[in-house]
Amino acid sequence: MLGDMMGMMGKLKETQQKVEDTKKRMSTVLIDEKSSDGLINITVTADRQIKTIEIADELLEDKEQLEDYLILNLNKALNRAxxxxxxxxxxxxxxxxxxxxGMDMFK
Structure with a gap:
């Protein structure tokens, strides 16, 4: 019984480390979100950090349109992340x- 409990605790500790490693790895996973017309391209990491925003020159002429594009595409990229x-x-x-x-929390 005690051996089972120690084994379970060891497995939980190992799993906790794997989860932490996975979380760190998510900072290296890049997600690109490009508008359908290609006027804006946003890259974020899976841990939801914005890496790049590329904006076509023509969007710089219309502030309201640029803001709409940014909101729409940032939200898409962050949702995917x-x-x-x-x-x-x-x-x-x-x-x-x-x-x-009864402990199927992660499914």
Whole structure:
């Protein structure tokens, strides 16, 4: 019984480290979001850090249109980043969780 508990604790600690490693790795996963007409391109990391914003010169002439493009494409990029981040972290966390009835939090 004690051996099982120690093994479970070791596995939980290992899983916690894998989750932390995955979270760090998410800073290297790049997500590009380009507007359908190609006038703006945004790159973010999976941990939701903006890396680049490329804006076509023609958008610089219309402040309101530029603001709309930025909001729309930043939200798309950040939503995709969140989905990837959550999926990756949950997958690693659920791999290492012991099979305890009623504890399917990560599925």
């Amino acid at each position: 969140s989905e990837i981040y959550d999926k990756e972290v949950a997958a690693v966390a659920s791999e290492g969780m012991p099979n305890i009835p």
